[in-house]
Amino acid sequence: MSVRRQTANRLTLFRTCGTCGKQIVTTADTPWVRQVERDGKRQATTYFCSEGCFAASYKHIGWFDGKAEERRKLKDRNRDPEKERARHQAYQQAHREELREKARLRRLTNPGLSAADSAYARRKRKLIAEEAQANAG
Structure with a gap:
């Protein structure tokens, strides 16, 4: 989410961390927020208290650890074109x-x-x- 303008009186809310359940104080410009699937198809904005909780919220850790390109190259190297x-x-x-x-x-x-x-x-x-x-x- 982005902040449209810098204001001194930004609305501060108490929210629950989407991973650990801890109560946190957030504003609209909190860095740890993303859309998480709820109820099958619906998505909801979910807030996280820290970078660790944010990373833990992903189903596959590979989406967050920065090694996706390395894994992609390894997968391509292990591919068997004859079998495909x-x-x-x-x-x-x-x-x-x-x-x-x-x-x-x-x-x-x-x-x-x-x-x-x-x-x-x-x-x-x-x-x-x-x-x-x-x-x-």
């Missing part, structure tokens, strides 16, 4: 008719778009082939 490709092919095999029907309906509803997609794919294949030939020769 096999999973994708198995899905396509299992849903072949469904995917074919979906593509047919798409072509029927958007004939110009389908033609443009095909032309783009043809141009791209031609350019890739030309580039490969230029690199080989």
